[in-house]
Amino acid sequence: MSERISSPRPRAWVSALLVAAVVAIFALSMALAPRPDDESVEAFGGTDAAATEALAAQGVEPWFEPIFEPGSGEIESGLFALQAAAGAGVLGFALGNLRGRRAERDRQSLAD
Known part of the structure; x- marks a missing residue:
């Protein structure tokens, strides 16, 4: 008798290749990214800061001041991550609710 060695499903290989x-x-x-200690490299900045600097160089003044300004970049990053997590939670809840409604509607139509 010869034993057949089962291999993982092809789908698992595709997933593993995508993760790799x-x-x-x-x-x-x-x-390959340049090191921050290199003098020719600026700190990573966003487009908001670049646009603000370009407008300030042209003499444009802001219309209003921010209501709240975080104490450090870490706090700002944390608040941004919290905002992203809250948005993902709301989106997940809405999609789950819509899927549940659809499943209930399908179950009701089968019962009729």
């Missing part, structure tokens, strides 16, 4: 590709992309981008 994503990890490789991030690893390469971090390895």
Whole structure:
């Protein structure tokens, strides 16, 4: 008798390859990124800061001041992450609710 060795489903291989590709992309981008101690590299900044600097150079003044300004960049990043998590939670709740309504409607139509 010959035993047949079962292999994982092809779907699992595709998933594993996709995860490996994503990890490789991030690893390469971090390895090839310029180091912050290099004098020619500026600190990573967003487009908001670049636009604000460009407008200030042209003499444009802001119309209003922010209501709340975080004490540090870490607090600002944390608040942004909290905002993103809250938005993802609301979106997940809405999609789950819509799916539940659809499942209930399908179950009701089968019962009739």
